Amino acid sequence: MQVIEIKELQTNPDKLSKTFRQNDYALITKHGQPVGLALPFTDSVMDQGLKTWCSVKGFQNGDLSLGQLSRSLGKSQRETMKLLGFLGVAIADYDLEEDLSAIDELVG
Template identity: 55%
Template sequence: MNVIGIKELQTNPGKLSHSLLNNEYMLITRRGEPLGVALPFGTQLLENGMKNWVALKAFQAGDLSLGQLGKVLGKNKHETLTLLGELNIPFADYDLQEDLQTLDELFPA
């Protein structure tokens, strides 16, 4: 396994490019602790889980709906919600204070 520190990556980015061009992955560290992994992009990567990970991140960012996420994952709504629960990813994003304010405006005391 190839390992590169974040400072070395900044001063020698060609080392990362060389690794990826040789179809190798590289562990990126900061102060000796794992920070990330750089992987060569290809069909095999997508077929072995990257697509699902990217879809989950896109859902978290609000770029995919729950239905779209389910389609990408090949799961029905219940299975998708179960998976999100297992991964501790909230499926609804709302501001409670904003909702309470709206209720106060709709139903004044």
């Protein structure tokens, strides 16, 4: 999620366009206070519904945990994981090399 001050939009409107080209969304603020949410118009917004899209995007960006996502969608974590799988969204994000290195340190 991008946070864009309203004055920034006046002087650099391409910042919002760039956010949309990256298929991301932006929180628009005025004096540091949220005033709006801008999101790209895509088929997924229409197919998934706005609330689901925003929630899933927040999860993908690390802004929401799996539990928070589940609560926002009114689903169990199991149902939410099925939805994420259907949408092709990774549930876990980790670095395999880092994990193997940590295991090596623990073992010996």
